[in-house]
Amino acid sequence: MSEPHFNRIALIGIGLIGSSLARVIRAKNLADTIAIATRSEATLKRAEALKLGDSYATSAAEAVRDADLVIVSVPVGASEAVAKEIAGALAPGAIVTDVGSTKASVITQMQPHMPKHVHFVPGHPIAGTEHSGPDAGFATLFAGRWCILTPPPDTDPEAVEKLTRFWEACGSHVDQMDPGHHDMVLAIVSHLPHLIAYNIVGTAEHLEAVSETEVIKYSASGFRDFTRLAASDPTMWRDVCLHNREAILEMLGRFTEDLHALQRAVRFGDGKMLFDLFTRTRDIRRNIIEAGQETAAPDFGRPHEGD
Amino acid sequence: MSEPHFNRIALIGIGLIGSSLARVIRAKNLADTIAIATRSEATLKRAEALKLGDSYATSAAEAVRDADLVIVSVPVGASEAVAKEIAGALAPGAIVTDVGSTKASVITQMQPHMPKHVHFVPGHPIAGTEHSGPDAGFATLFAGRWCILTPPPDTDPEAVEKLTRFWEACGSHVDQMDPGHHDMVLAIVSHLPHLIAYNIVGTAEHLEAVSETEVIKYSASGFRDFTRLAASDPTMWRDVCLHNREAILEMLGRFTEDLHALQRAVRFGDGKMLFDLFTRTRDIRRNIIEAGQETAAPDFGRPHEGD
Numbered sequence: 001m002s003e004p005h006f007n008r009i010a011l012i013g014i015g016l017i018g019s020s021l022a023r024v025i026r027a028k029n030l031a032d033t034i035a036i037a038t039r040s041e042a043t044l045k046r047a048e049a050l051k052l053g054d055s056y057a058t059s060a061a062e063a064v065r066d067a068d069l070v071i072v073s074v075p076v077g078a079s080e081a082v083a084k085e086i087a088g089a090l091a092p093g094a095i096v097t098d099v100g101s102t103k104a105s106v107i108t109q110m111q112p113h114m115p116k117h118v119h120f121v122p123g124h125p126i127a128g129t130e131h132s133g134p135d136a137g138f139a140t141l142f143a144g145r146w147c148i149l150t151p152p153p154d155t156d157p158e159a160v161e162k163l164t165r166f167w168e169a170c171g172s173h174v175d176q177m178d179p180g181h182h183d184m185v186l187a188i189v190s191h192l193p194h195l196i197a198y199n200i201v202g203t204a205e206h207l208e209a210v211s212e213t214e215v216i217k218y219s220a221s222g223f224r225d226f227t228r229l230a231a232s233d234p235t236m237w238r239d240v241c242l243h244n245r246e247a248i249l250e251m252l253g254r255f256t257e258d259l260h261a262l263q264r265a266v267r268f269g270d271g272k273m274l275f276d277l278f279t280r281t282r283d284i285r286r287n288i289i290e291a292g293q294e295t296a297a298p299d300f301g302r303p304h305e306g307d
Numbered sequence: 308m309s310e311p312h313f314n315r316i317a318l319i320g321i322g323l324i325g326s327s328l329a330r331v332i333r334a335k336n337l338a339d340t341i342a343i344a345t346r347s348e349a350t351l352k353r354a355e356a357l358k359l360g361d362s363y364a365t366s367a368a369e370a371v372r373d374a375d376l377v378i379v380s381v382p383v384g385a386s387e388a389v390a391k392e393i394a395g396a397l398a399p400g401a402i403v404t405d406v407g408s409t410k411a412s413v414i415t416q417m418q419p420h421m422p423k424h425v426h427f428v429p430g431h432p433i434a435g436t437e438h439s440g441p442d443a444g445f446a447t448l449f450a451g452r453w454c455i456l457t458p459p460p461d462t463d464p465e466a467v468e469k470l471t472r473f474w475e476a477c478g479s480h481v482d483q484m485d486p487g488h489h490d491m492v493l494a495i496v497s498h499l500p501h502l503i504a505y506n507i508v509g510t511a512e513h514l515e516a517v518s519e520t521e522v523i524k525y526s527a528s529g530f531r532d533f534t535r536l537a538a539s540d541p542t543m544w545r546d547v548c549l550h551n552r553e554a555i556l557e558m559l560g561r562f563t564e565d566l567h568a569l570q571r572a573v574r575f576g577d578g579k580m581l582f583d584l585f586t587r588t589r590d591i592r593r594n595i596i597e598a599g600q601e602t603a604a605p606d607f608g609r610p611h612e613g614d
Contacts, residue, residue, distance in 0.1 A: 128528065130605060138611075140611045141611070181516075184517055185517050185521050185522075189511070189522055189528050189529060189530040190525070192507065193530050193533055196566070199566050199569050200499065200562060201591050202565055204495050206561075210491055210492050212591070217598060217600065219600050219601065221433045221496050223497065224601045225504075225532055225535060227592035228606075230591070235582070237581070237585050238585060241578075241581050252566070252573070254513075256570075258506050258510045259502075262506050263556065265548075266559070275545040277506075278505055278545060281505050281508040281538070282541070284508050284512070285534035285535065287523050288534055294531045294609075298438045300607035300609050302601075302607050
């Protein structure tokens, strides 16, 4: 199948995801022109200094004019404002997509504003790092990762197909899913892990008996693994929490219930329950490694001093 | 200061920590002879095939005979049995230490059995990976990491000093601490993170709405970070839970309290509380990286497909 090619791709938002897209679009020659828009003058200047696109604007409407693909990569809470801003400038036949971590909310925010002459195909690439901003992106961010599309039922199959081939050209595998199911899946694989990571770092910060210096010095014994997720972009994650509330509350409830059972096993010295849980959980990591979603190297392949 | 040298180091237990010790002792020439003991015939054979030592025994008593340094590296629940077994065979003046993750319990289990003519200096190297067994060890495991010694108040300072220099020769920084304080510190930096990681993997396993296949496919969005800790040795971690009960229950209580506050912020849409927490927690990671306990590379420096 031939690589998809666009005349003009508009990237609205140029953080980690947007700037990784700019780099892979250039590297794979997926568009003649890359138009970049972001509200922040400073970020726009930085994107220009990094030569991420062909044109730069603080107006999203200006960037999407004549674009045949528009990719919105902003915190999910800003989706409606962007939809309103670009609606009147979208070209007939344009594909409009996004990369937001919650899908039902993004659809509620954007779809009412989309003109009939465009194809709105919401999406979510399951890829990222804890770094943010236009400098953090890289062309291989999406390679080997999954991208989930959640097209409304009446979407033109050709538009979905073309966007699918776009993500495949970026190196991704593509799935389709109902938006509600997407939000439930992401609540357990992404949103709950981030919340828990943020939470334990907060707990560690407020101890009277253990100093922050001690937490830092001895963090290699486990704690530091959590700090990567807890270093993620605060605006993005605030918005995820506000826009996937029901699914997150459901997963938090289950997690806490299970944690209480575990706490009870610790309190009453139920070694069998502990051993059984600690044995079962090994399998999932092995399966994740076999699925190509994780490295088998110990310690994530972190460098060791003296290696 | 000259490198410490021992005539005979006995390693009781030859898993990840024991076998890493064997390798670094050999690499840095810290002993004339390395005597290895483990109860498992299969593990002992494997250690011999890997040429980790100079002598191999299933009897810990046999290994410690004439040793001037004995390092017990077994699950903490086995400490008393080892202490009883070796007590009668220990040479006068020998230093006996361990590497257990809990210190008050190990002292309670071992100290009553130690003869007056040996120096008992409990210790805990804050280093490890999720892999277990004699094949998992490597000589640089302790490089740049902290080792905490918790000598009883009346311990001969020369023995403590010699053991300190031993760990420094292995590449570690060495701290001294009260055993109770050690157990509280480790409860937050190590034991709670492991319990939470095991717990969330368990929660994910039991969902009706999300399949295990989905959890695996989309794990790169956060979940997979937790699976590393949840792949750690089940026997070791069962014993940690059973032998650091009070401190773990205290930390679990605080974590849950904080999580309820966070859950409430999600429920009532308190974006400011969420944003403030998510902003503060970034600092700790930066400090851990600056302290040399973590890599600054995104994603722990994991390899990316296509890099």
